[in-house]
Amino acid sequence: MKIMAFASRNAKEILRDKTSLGFGIGFPVILLLLLSLIGANAPVDLFDVDKLTPGIAVFGMSFLSLFSGMIIAKDRTSSFMMRLFASPMESGDFIAGYTLPLIPMAVAQILICFVTALFLGLSASLNILLTVLVSIPAALLFIGIGLLCGSVFNDKQVGGACGALLTNLSAWLSGTWFDPAMVGGVFGKLAKSLPFLHAVDAGRYALAGEYGKIMPELWWVLVYAAAVDVIAVLVFRHKMKSE
Amino acid sequence: MRAIETNNLTKKYKDVTAVDDLCLSVEQGELFALLGVNGAGKTTTIKMLSCLTAPTSGDARLLGDSVVTAPMKVKEKINLSPQETAVAPNLTVRENLEFICGIYGITKEEAAGKTEDMIKRCSLDEIAGKKAGTLSGGWQRRLSIAMALISEPDILFLDEPTLGLDVLARRELWEMIEGLKGKVTVVLTTHYLEEAESLSDRIGIMAGGRLSAVGTAEELMKKAGKEKFEEAFVVLCRGGSLS
Numbered sequence: 001m002k003i004m005a006f007a008s009r010n011a012k013e014i015l016r017d018k019t020s021l022g023f024g025i026g027f028p029v030i031l032l033l034l035l036s037l038i039g040a041n042a043p044v045d046l047f048d049v050d051k052l053t054p055g056i057a058v059f060g061m062s063f064l065s066l067f068s069g070m071i072i073a074k075d076r077t078s079s080f081m082m083r084l085f086a087s088p089m090e091s092g093d094f095i096a097g098y099t100l101p102l103i104p105m106a107v108a109q110i111l112i113c114f115v116t117a118l119f120l121g122l123s124a125s126l127n128i129l130l131t132v133l134v135s136i137p138a139a140l141l142f143i144g145i146g147l148l149c150g151s152v153f154n155d156k157q158v159g160g161a162c163g164a165l166l167t168n169l170s171a172w173l174s175g176t177w178f179d180p181a182m183v184g185g186v187f188g189k190l191a192k193s194l195p196f197l198h199a200v201d202a203g204r205y206a207l208a209g210e211y212g213k214i215m216p217e218l219w220w221v222l223v224y225a226a227a228v229d230v231i232a233v234l235v236f237r238h239k240m241k242s243e
Numbered sequence: 244m245r246a247i248e249t250n251n252l253t254k255k256y257k258d259v260t261a262v263d264d265l266c267l268s269v270e271q272g273e274l275f276a277l278l279g280v281n282g283a284g285k286t287t288t289i290k291m292l293s294c295l296t297a298p299t300s301g302d303a304r305l306l307g308d309s310v311v312t313a314p315m316k317v318k319e320k321i322n323l324s325p326q327e328t329a330v331a332p333n334l335t336v337r338e339n340l341e342f343i344c345g346i347y348g349i350t351k352e353e354a355a356g357k358t359e360d361m362i363k364r365c366s367l368d369e370i371a372g373k374k375a376g377t378l379s380g381g382w383q384r385r386l387s388i389a390m391a392l393i394s395e396p397d398i399l400f401l402d403e404p405t406l407g408l409d410v411l412a413r414r415e416l417w418e419m420i421e422g423l424k425g426k427v428t429v430v431l432t433t434h435y436l437e438e439a440e441s442l443s444d445r446i447g448i449m450a451g452g453r454l455s456a457v458g459t460a461e462e463l464m465k466k467a468g469k470e471k472f473e474e475a476f477v478v479l480c481r482g483g484s485l486s
Contacts, residue, residue, distance in 0.1 A: 005345020009331055009338075016333040016374075079325035083390070086293045086400075087346045088318040241297075 002089050006097030014067050014101065024067065025109055028060030029116050035177060036120045046177060053117040054131055054203025055176030057110045058196065061139050062162075062170040064102050064109075065146035069158035072098060072150025076239070091237045098150075099143055106139035107132060131206040134214060138199040141225035142166075148232035151239050174200045195224035244307055246271045246398055246428035247292065251301035254287050261287040263452040264301070269445075271306075271397075274420070274429045276439035279449035280480060285432040286326065288449070289400050292430070293323050306397055319347075322396035326403045326432075328383040329390075332376025336367055336386055339375050340393050347394040357393055365389040365419060381412030388419065398428045405438060417442060440472045450480045 015021060032052060039047025046052065075081045084094070110132050118124060149161050173180060173191040180191035191197045198220035205213040247269040254262040262284040269275045277285045290296040292303055294314040302309050308316040331339050340361055344354030362371050367389060370382055378386065384404065391399055404420065405413040413435075420442055423429055433439055439446050440460045448456045448463070456463055456479045460472050467475035 001348055001350075002346050005342055008345070009334060009342045012338065013331060013333045079327040079329035080331065082295060082325045083323060083329040084346070085295055086318060086321065086323040087343075087394075088315055088348070089346050090315075093346075 002093045003096045003100070006084075006089065006093060007100040010071055010098055011101035011105075013071055014105070020063075020067060020070070024060070024063035025112055027063070028056050028109070028113055031059070032056045032113060032116050032120070046175075046179065049117050049120045049122045050207055051204060052176070053113055053122060054135070054207055055174060055200045057113045057131075057135055057203060058138050058174055058199045059167070059171050059176055060109050060113060061106055061135070061142045062167045064106055064139060064142040065149065065162040065166050066158070067105070068098060068102055068143050068146030069148075069150035069153070069162045070146075070155055072147060072236075073153055073155040073158045076150065077154045085240065091233075091240055094240070095147070095233055095236060098147060099140075102143045102146075103136075103139060106136070106143075110135050110139075125209075127207050127209050131203050134202050134206040134218060135199070137218060137221040137225045138195070141195060141199070141221060141228055142170075144225060144229035144232045148228060148235055151232065151236040169194075170196045173197060176200055195221045244271070245269065245304075246273065247275075247303065247305055247430070249292075249301065249303040252288070252291060252298050252303050253300045254284075254291055254296065255299040260452050262291065262298075265452075265454055267447060267454055267457070269428060269430065271428055272425045273444045274424050274431065274442060276443035276446045277430065277432045277449060278434075278436065278439050278446055278476060283449040283480075284452040285449055286402060287452075289323070289402050289430065289432060293321055293400050294318055320397045321400065322391040322394050323400045324387045324391040324402065324404055326406065328380065328387050330375040330383055330386055333374060335372050335374055336378075337362065337371045339386060339390055343390045343393050349394070357395075361389050361393045365392075381408050381415070384408060384412070384416065385419070388416065392423075392427075396427065398430070399423065401429060401431045403432055403434065405433070405435065413438075436473050436476055448476060448479045455479050 035047050035052055036049055075084065114128050145166060146162060149158050153161055173194055174196035175191065180188045180197060198217040202214050202217035202221065205217065245268050249265050249267045252262060252265040265288060277288060279285050291298050291310060292305065294310050294317050298311065302311050305317045306320055310317050331342060334342060337358055340358040341354050344357055349357065362368055365385055367386065370378060375383060375386060388404060405416050420429065431443065445457060445459055446463060447454050456466065458466065463479065464470065464472055464475040467478040469475040469478060
């Protein structure tokens with residue numbers, strides 16, 4: 001009851017912020033269209049719509065961190081959080097209330113990417129639904145990063161950390177538009193040690209129907225998501241007590 | 244049973260003692276004002292009484308429940324209107340009120356009735372469908388107090404409720420607060436001496452984290468040997484411990 005009331009409020013706050021929402025959904029779609037166009041004129045394997053779409057879907061989810069981080073930071077830095085903390089909500093209600101509305105938003109965002117991709121020539125198959133499913137751990141990872149950043153930073157800092165840094169990190173180190181192995185060295189190792197590349201590869205294998213290759217990639221994402229989410233919950237609880 | 248009873252309530256931040264050995268009692272239905280200059284400890288006292296921050300030592304009982312050992316029970320009986328306006332900006336006035344009902348565990352059906360009733364009681368009809376973020380400061384403050392009242396708290400904390408409002412908006416809020424007398428226990432902090440003098444049953448003057456005097460406005464003027472409340476306040480703040 002309390003969780004649903006809080007989740008509903010958070011969903012309304014996010015969905016009614018037209019600029020962020022338009023950017024979060026519109027930007028990945030525009031990127032998909034542009035890169036597909038480039039791919040059509042200068043054939044590059046990575047720019048094939050079946051390779052590109054899982055990557056853009058993961059990149060698009062990095063905006064979820066911005067959404068969740070901004071709403072928490074804005075609540076924290078205004079007196080609104082004081083009002084919430086004085087209410088009989090417990091820490092679990094807060095965390096669930098901030099997380100729950102973002103999961104359907106993540107699914108909607110991925111589906112919009114794939115519907116766009118279908119218009120660009122992606123073959124319709126059940127593997128699309130599997131790819132959506134495989135992308136959920138990445139959504140939980142990005143939501144957790146947002147919860148963590150929102151618990152630590154103010155709204156301007158969240159804009160920098162999640163809006164600029166994280167979106168760039170997830171773009172450059174995910175192998176969406178170039179293979180980090182081609183750069184090699186520290187960059188290649190860094191990309192392999194972070195979850196973004198693995199999230200994209202898991203999606204690509206799911207879409208290609210190479211089911212046996214999904215889990216080795218997905219484990220990276222699951223472990224990172226679990227670690228980030230646990231840290232985010234602990235930090236939020238600590239902040240709840242100290243603030 | 245007294246509404247509020249504090250026993251040697253103390254809050255220290257490293258070397259600074261924000262509230263020092265506070266012993267205070269407030270009767271049920273009383274409108275009690277806490278007065279003091281900046282840094283006197285008023286807001287810290289409110290934060291401890293509303294379970295937002297734990298006391299370093301001492302305790303407070305609100306209608307019999309301890310803020311140290313039973314904060315959730317306390318939270319179910321209280322509500323708070325923080326110093327800065329605390330509303331959800333992208334929610335309408337009506338949605339803000341329904342949201343507070345939700346996080347206090349009130350059912351949807353009951354919430355709808357309470358919301359309409361509160362809109363009428365607080366004269367919010369003309370702005371009920373507007374987003375809170377678009378309202379003037381006076382309307383936002385009025386909504387903030389309505390949000391604190393809708394859960395029907397036994398004890399209501401109003402932290403600087405009229406700060407920064409123009410004379411008319413302040414007078415309107417005074418009328419609203421005066422209407423609560425005898426029905427709800429209200430603890431009000433304010434910088435405006437005339438506000439405390441005109442609204443409260445009793446006034447507590449805090450200075451340097453300590454309660455330097457308690458009484459009705461007339462009692463305080465008599466104790467300080469002054470004919471004007473402002474002069475009495477200055478004497479009592481400067482350490483004329485007369486209580």
